[in-house]
Amino acid sequence: MVVEDDPAIAASVLARLRAEGFTVDHAATGPTAVEMAFRTSPDLIVLDLMLPGFDGLEVCRRVQARRPVPVLMLTARDDENDLLIGLAVGADDYLTKPFSLRVLAARVHALLRRASMAVAPEAPIRVGDLEINRQERRVKRSGVEAHLTPIEYDLLVYLAERHRNVLPRERLLSEIWGWAEGCSTRTVDSHIKALRRKLGADLIRTVHGVGYALEAA
CATH class of the missing domain: 1.10.10.10 (Winged helix-like DNA-binding domain superfamily/Winged helix DNA-binding domain)
Incomplete structure (x- = not known):
């Protein structure tokens, strides 16, 4: 699921991820994103930080409270406090705008690969x-x-x-x-x-x- 309110960025990200073979849903506001995540249970969320309704941090907090899911956060700000808050509420990785679509696709593949390999060994x-x-x-x-x-x-x-x-x-x-x-x-x-x-x-x-x-x- 891609959560992005900028139509041009959303269209580019959706096109690239679909070209990579993914089935992709799109939401443009915080409330819509949460409702869609609860309804569709996506394998991964590409999440913009600044959204109408409420921001990406609140989206991440609500979604992760229901079901853990890998989150790649997109932010126009390179402020370390924002990034740390994003990681604290459950984001796994982040990209600062502007970003390369090729790099974004590589990050998505890597996060999904890591999630699929998350096997819990018994030895503490x-x-x-x-x-x-x-x-x-x-x-x-x-x-x-x-x-x-x-x-x-x-x-x-x-x-x-x-x-x-x-x-x-x-x-x-x-x-x-x-x-x-x-x-x-x-x-x-x-x-x-x-x-x-x-x-x-x-x-x-x-x-x-x-x-x-x-x-x-």
Whole structure:
């Protein structure tokens, strides 16, 4: 489902995704998008941030409360606070306008591929006071449960499985998001900040100029 109120942008995105073989619905307002998502249960939502009725953040919040679904957020603003709020309410990835339709299609394929491969292994992960129950996809730190988006969870598991290893941003982009072309390492940085906000700033160490390492005490 594509949620975009600009007719020209909507037409271009719809045409490109249909050319990629997807069946695509379109909504142009916040209320229409929520109603359509509840009715059609889309596999993925391409969601503009600024919409009539109510904005994309509220759409994402309401849809994710009903049923988790991958969300690619489109925004005309490159403000980090907006991006972090989007990730907090359940967006998995974002593109800043103007964007390449080829890159958008690649992101859509990558998000759907990652969602289809989300199999929950039984063995839990414990690193210090961090507990990851992979069977239930639940995360606790010091016994307190943290509510993560699907991509935040996948990123945390990837880091925890490689405890103390320094992982370059480019590798995280390739392994977690499944794409590299036309991407920005800010995607990784934004999700790391979201994890730190939810789990504590001391959990993930920044290695400047390289990437990140999970190093729970």
